[in-house]
Amino acid sequence: MGGSCARRRPAGPRKVLFPFLLPLFYPALSEPIRYSIPEELAKGSVVGNLAKDLGLSVLDVSARKLRVSAEKLLFSVDPESGELLVKDRIDREQICKERRRCELQLEAVVENPLNIFHIVVVVEDINDHAPQFHKDEINLEISESVSPGMGTILECAKDPDISMNSLSKYQLSPNEYFSLVVKDNPDGGKYPELVLKKTLDRETQSTHHLVLTALDSGEPPRSGTTQIRILVVDANDNPPVFSQDVYRVSLPEDVPPGSSVLKVSATDQDEGFNAEITYSFLGVTDNAQHVFSLDPATGNIITHQPLDFEEVERYTMGVEAKDRGSLSTQCKVIIEVLDGNDNLPEIIITSLSDQILEDSRPGMVVALFKTRDRDSRENGEVTCNLSRDVPFKIHSSSNNYYKLVTDGALDREQTPEYNVTITATDRGKPPLSSSTTITLHVTDVNDNAPVFRQSAYLVHVPENNPPGASIAQVSASDPDLGPNGRVSYSIVASDLEPRALSSYVSVSAQSGVVFAQRAFDHEQLRAFELTLQARDQGSPALSANASLRVLVGDRNDNAPRVLYPALGPDGSALFDTVPRAAQPGYLVTKVVAVDADSGHNAWLSYHVLQASEPGLFSLGLRTGEVRTARALGDRDAARQRLLVAVRDGGQPPLSATATLLLVFADSLQEALPDLGDHPAPSEPQAELQFYLVVALALISVLFLLAVILAIALRLRRSSSPATGGCFGSVLCSKSGPEIPPNYSEGTLPYAYNLCVPGDQTNPEFHFLTSVDHCPATQDILNKDSSSVLLASILTPSIEADKKTFKQIGLQAPLFTNQGMGSCELQSPSLPRLNNTKSEMDTHRSS
Numbered sequence: 100m101g102g103s104c105a106r107r108r109p110a111g112p113r114k115v116l117f118p119f120l121l122p123l124f125y126p127a128l129s130e131p132i133r134y135s136i137p138e139e140l141a142k143g144s145v146v147g148n149l150a151k152d153l154g155l156s157v158l159d160v161s162a163r164k165l166r167v168s169a170e171k172l173l174f175s176v177d178p179e180s181g182e183l184l185v186k187d188r189i190d191r192e193q194i195c196k197e198r199r200r201c202e203l204q205l206e207a208v209v210e211n212p213l214n215i216f217h218i219v220v221v222v223e224d225i226n227d228h229a230p231q232f233h234k235d236e237i238n239l240e241i242s243e244s245v246s247p248g249m250g251t252i253l254e255c256a257k258d259p260d261i262s263m264n265s266l267s268k269y270q271l272s273p274n275e276y277f278s279l280v281v282k283d284n285p286d287g288g289k290y291p292e293l294v295l296k297k298t299l300d301r302e303t304q305s306t307h308h309l310v311l312t313a314l315d316s317g318e319p320p321r322s323g324t325t326q327i328r329i330l331v332v333d334a335n336d337n338p339p340v341f342s343q344d345v346y347r348v349s350l351p352e353d354v355p356p357g358s359s360v361l362k363v364s365a366t367d368q369d370e371g372f373n374a375e376i377t378y379s380f381l382g383v384t385d386n387a388q389h390v391f392s393l394d395p396a397t398g399n400i401i402t403h404q405p406l407d408f409e410e411v412e413r414y415t416m417g418v419e420a421k422d423r424g425s426l427s428t429q430c431k432v433i434i435e436v437l438d439g440n441d442n443l444p445e446i447i448i449t450s451l452s453d454q455i456l457e458d459s460r461p462g463m464v465v466a467l468f469k470t471r472d473r474d475s476r477e478n479g480e481v482t483c484n485l486s487r488d489v490p491f492k493i494h495s496s497s498n499n500y501y502k503l504v505t506d507g508a509l510d511r512e513q514t515p516e517y518n519v520t521i522t523a524t525d526r527g528k529p530p531l532s533s534s535t536t537i538t539l540h541v542t543d544v545n546d547n548a549p550v551f552r553q554s555a556y557l558v559h560v561p562e563n564n565p566p567g568a569s570i571a572q573v574s575a576s577d578p579d580l581g582p583n584g585r586v587s588y589s590i591v592a593s594d595l596e597p598r599a600l601s602s603y604v605s606v607s608a609q610s611g612v613v614f615a616q617r618a619f620d621h622e623q624l625r626a627f628e629l630t631l632q633a634r635d636q637g638s639p640a641l642s643a644n645a646s647l648r649v650l651v652g653d654r655n656d657n658a659p660r661v662l663y664p665a666l667g668p669d670g671s672a673l674f675d676t677v678p679r680a681a682q683p684g685y686l687v688t689k690v691v692a693v694d695a696d697s698g699h700n701a702w703l704s705y706h707v708l709q710a711s712e713p714g715l716f717s718l719g720l721r722t723g724e725v726r727t728a729r730a731l732g733d734r735d736a737a738r739q740r741l742l743v744a745v746r747d748g749g750q751p752p753l754s755a756t757a758t759l760l761l762v763f764a765d766s767l768q769e770a771l772p773d774l775g776d777h778p779a780p781s782e783p784q785a786e787l788q789f790y791l792v793v794a795l796a797l798i799s800v801l802f803l804l805a806v807i808l809a810i811a812l813r814l815r816r817s818s819s820p821a822t823g824g825c826f827g828s829v830l831c832s833k834s835g836p837e838i839p840p841n842y843s844e845g846t847l848p849y850a851y852n853l854c855v856p857g858d859q860t861n862p863e864f865h866f867l868t869s870v871d872h873c874p875a876t877q878d879i880l881n882k883d884s885s886s887v888l889l890a891s892i893l894t895p896s897i898e899a900d901k902k903t904f905k906q907i908g909l910q911a912p913l914f915t916n917q918g919m920g921s922c923e924l925q926s927p928s929l930p931r932l933n934n935t936k937s938e939m940d941t942h943r944s945s
């Protein structure tokens with residue numbers, strides 16, 4: 100710049116010398132005429148009076164043709180006045196450039212005589228140029244990292260004027276960053292230098308505008324300006340800055356993987372390269388790094404995996420933002436996971452006594468359990484429920500611990516086990532629940548006594564049963580378990596003689612089968628009753644009783660036995676007398692027989708087997724009465740013989756025979772010879788006795804008929820047969836079959852209590868003769884055996900039960916002669932009411 104720069108030379112004070120005093124005509128003046136003018140005079144301006152200076156008159160001017168000449172004719176001479184005038188523009192800067200002295204040489208020429216004069220016009224500088232910069236605008240780039248003090252040389256301004264009018268100083272528009280220092284060029288001149296006063300900051304102000312002014316010292320001074328545009332070049336002096344120090348976000352735990360969580364964002368005030376930011380996790384656990392991913396370019400955080408509140412409630416992660424210039428900053432990202440109801444409540448049985456005694460009191464603890472729900476708050480609040488209709492309930496004991504207790508009576512026999520379902524439900528929305536079923540077993544307690552199928556058993560056993568045969572089976576059940584329900588049977592009581600009991604029956608303890616220990620005899624034992632006990636093996640044992648009534652059924656095992664007629668004591672046959680004049684229908688005698696069986700087996704019928712004079716006598720089929728069928732004829736023998744069979748109704752029937760000896764005579768004496776060698780057995784006393792018996796029998800028949808009538812009337816009125824009164828068994832009659840319905844009881848009435856010889860096969864009736872074998876009855880029979888018999892028959896006891904019979908039996912103990920002489924009391928089982936009608940038997944002793 101140096102050379103181009105204007106040089107200011109010291110310009111001394113210039114004196115314009117007007118050469119007025121120079122001789123006008125001076126043919127060759129050695130000294131030129133000098134004029135001095137400022138540049139840029141207007142055309143026509145007067146430089147000086149040349150004519151006068153040359154000593155010419157005004158007239159000479161035109162006459163002598165005064166004129167000027169030069170290479171370049173900038174002046175002219177006024178022909179009138181001879182003044183030198185400016186003819187053209189005179190620009191010092193053009194003519195003299197940078198020379199300090201600027202003189203124009205010209206000659207003045209006059210003719211007549213020709214004379215030449217030298218003229219020098221000195222052109223003075225005026226301040227007609229302002230300093231000027233080469234360019235209007237200077238563009239600078241300064242890095243913001245530059246430190247103060249750095250200088251930048253600026254372009255010089257130019258001013259073609261010289262000296263004072265030339266450029267003298269620079270000025271910079273005021274600002275805080277820059278100052279201007281003007282320095283001297285080594286080859287003269289000055290140049291401006293821009294000096295940085297203070298560090299620049301692009302981020303505060305990226306461009307600066309300055310105005311540089313160059314000034315000269317003219318009067319008035321002139322100036323020129325140029326714009327300086329300074330662009331501050333970025334340096335990476337700013338780290339990235341996050342928009343927040345801490346980012347917080349809450350996420351429900353069920354967000355699907357790939358969901359956007361949040362976006363961190365940092366800015367860098369630098370620009371370009373220096374502002375390119377990448378994001379990365381910083382100091383993040385592996386776990387979190389697996390769960391979240393961060394987009395390094397955008398700062399977007401997304402989930403990678405499912406979240407689980409129960410595992411991690413909150414993630415705290417550092418995120419670093421780094422620019423390319425490797426400045427970095429960190430921020431924190433806090434991700435709170437919100438709990439969702441995603442865990443089922445659990446039920447944990449901690450203790451369980453699955454065996455519960457059935458007599459447990461309500462409130463007994465059966466199980467302990469707890470609940471757990473990994474969710475929190477409402478999602479983890481659990482309530483428990485039981486399945487309905489179980490005798491248990493839940494007691495909440497403490498925090499999530501529960502007791503399962505009995506709540507009501509248990510009965511193993513009804514429900515041996517319970518499946519109790521416990522349901523746990525949390526309070527989430529929607530609630531979740533789970534359930535557990537536990538099986539509780541109720542254990543047995545001996546709380547049930549055995550129960551017999553029937554409270555009373557009735558069995559019929561035909562007599563003569565084989566000993567050892569089973570006759571009945573009882574059974575009792577006990578719903579308890581094991582020994583508590585194992586039943587054994589025993590006989591605890593009976594109406595048999597205690598000592599004899601075991602010889603009659605036994606019971607199997609296990610099976611309840613009742614065995615007969617001997618053959619029963621209906622004629623001896625019609626029925627008996629046992630009390631059987633069923634007893635379990637619990638502790639204490641429980642028992643129950645049932646009665647077993649055994650009815651011994653009759654079999655036809657006894658043949659009828661003829662009581663009358665009987666052989667005499669000496670073995671001779673007795674006879675009956677018939678008056679010769681007896682009318683037809685005269686009751687001659689009566690065959691009397693008994694049968695120890697009962698019912699049909701004892702229902703006797705009489706048949707004539709053989710008669711010496713058939714047709715003379717008739718025999719009552721049922722009564723055994725022997726009557727005359729016709730009057731005795733002359734041809735008929737006085738002595739008649741009838742062979743009579745007595746048959747019972749059993750299947751097969753058994754029978755016995757008796758021989759009747761009948762003598763037609765008007766008196767006993769008359770009859771006696773007919774008897775031949777038979778000794779007269781009758782005595783007056785016996786005859787008297789016979790009549791008494793007959794009289795008594797007649798009275799009895801009448802009485803009986805009356806009673807039967809009365810009973811029949813009464814029965815007809817009363818619908819209930821039970822209410823009918825009977826006079827003893829023999830008198831009972833019932834409309835209907837002759838065979839009593841009570842036969843089902845197994846006992847047809849045994850109407851008699853008899854003293855019969857033990858030898859049952861002997862049909863003979865040892866009437867009056869063998870009585871000494873039965874001493875107790877001797878006098879009775881002696882006196883009035885028939886009346887005793889009848890008394891027993893006719894005892895007006897309506898309820899002729901055993902007791903009454905016993906009474907009677909005691910009053911009239913009758914013995915059978917068993918074996919030859921021992922007597923046995925007949926089984927005192929007088930039949931009850933409504934028994935079959937028995938025939939009334941009468942007999943008389945001859």
Ligand SMILES: *[C@@H]1O[C@H](CO)[C@@H](O)[C@H](O)[C@H]1NC(C)=O
Binds near residue numbers: 483484522
């Ligand atoms: C559980 O028991 C409560 C109260 O006893 C009852 O309100 C509720 O309905 C029951 N919930 C279930 C699922 O049984």
Ligand SMILES: *[C@@H]1O[C@H](CO)[C@@H](O)[C@H](O)[C@H]1NC(C)=O
Binds near residue numbers: 516517518538
């Ligand atoms: C209890 O559950 C078991 C097993 O599921 C089943 O065999 C049994 O019959 C159930 N008992 C009752 C009383 O429901």
Ligand SMILES: *[C@@H]1O[C@H](CO)[C@@H](O)[C@H](O)[C@H]1NC(C)=O
Binds near residue numbers: 591630632643
């Ligand atoms: C059963 O009978 C026996 C004897 O009669 C008696 O001791 C016992 O108490 C009875 N038991 C019951 C349960 O009736």
